[in-house]
Amino acid sequence: MHQLQTKIKQLLKPRTRRFHEHSSGWIEVFCPFCNDATRKHNPSHGHLYMVIESNYFNCFRCSEVGSVVKLLDKYNIHNQEVNRQLSSLRHSDISYSKVQSIVTGVDMRQLHSKIMETYSKTDKNIFQIFYNYMTRRCFGIDIVKYLASPTKQDGYVGCLFTNASNQFITTRLINHPNKRYANADHKPMYYFQDIRTMIDSEQIVMCEGVFDIINLSNHYYDFKDSFYVAINGNQYVSAIKTLIHSYLMIGGYTISIVFDMGLFREDQLIKNLIYTIQKLNPRIKLKIYKPTLSKDSSEFMNLQQIL
Ligand SMILES: [Zn+2]
Secondary structure (H helix, E strand, O other): OHHHHHHHHHHHHHHOOOEEEOOOOOEEEOOOOOOHHHOOOOOOOOOEEEEHHHOEEEEOOOOOEEOHHHHHHHOOOOOHHHHHHHHOOOOOHHHHHHHHHHHHOOOHHHHHHHHHHHHHHHOHHHHHHHHHHHHHHHOOOOOOOOOEEEEEEOOEEEEEEEOOOOOEEEEEEOOOOOOOEEEOOOOOOEOOOOHHHHHHOOEEEEEOOHHHHHHHHHHOHHHOOOEEEEOOOOOHHHHHHHHHHHOOOOOOEEEEEEOOOOOOOHHHHHHHHHHHHHHHOOOEEEEEEEEOOOOOOOOOOOEEEOO
16 A cells, blocks of 8 residues: 555656645645646645545545546556556445446436336245345335345345445345355445435444344434445444545544444454544544344344443
């Protein structure tokens, strides 16, 4: 990572008069997508912020967003090795979802509703297995709202989830003898609300799994009116970094995390989370909860706040 950062600095510095590294890890430059550099006689700061480790930039002046690859391209810098390394960065996916949801304009609820309708008419058996499973895991829910739909994979019925930015998340296979989930390769985060509305929410609720976040949203009323995210794994720190870099860098928020039971090195993880948030946006307040009764939060909604 350090080498990649140094290389990008070397490539960019001769092309822009403003190159400022903030302690949060953001690099601030003049935005090449708008007249940022020439808006005044001698502007003292740029509006484009990039974070190399998330392969992401955002101009707070003209709202251009995208990958660092796209930014370098705009500067006419075409270094194959640098682009390859940037593209391989973990969790780089959510950086694009902001762009993607604007560009595609696909209403994911309509799409899922269409799939549901088709299955309920033509493949009633598949639909019934799917529907029974969903209601067993989540009780009474609006399945379309949570962007789930029936599917069949390797001969087994499953519940397929996408997020609101049209990224495939996972399929929960039902009755498969040895496989429970078929995940997307780079594990995008799951959210059923429009990602652009995250910045308007006071609270962001996070946990590991898709079913847990659905149940938190649907049954745990203390969190109502929040933005809900399942990180689709246990990489809490990198998920928090990605969310702050992409959406929550400016402004005050509460991030409430519901841990799974039996999390490995929980104390160390909490320390890392506090450190990361403090460094990136000290106005974010962190709250941590644990389920009190069973192993994961989907089974029961009794939460104990531990931070
Ligand atoms: Zn701009």
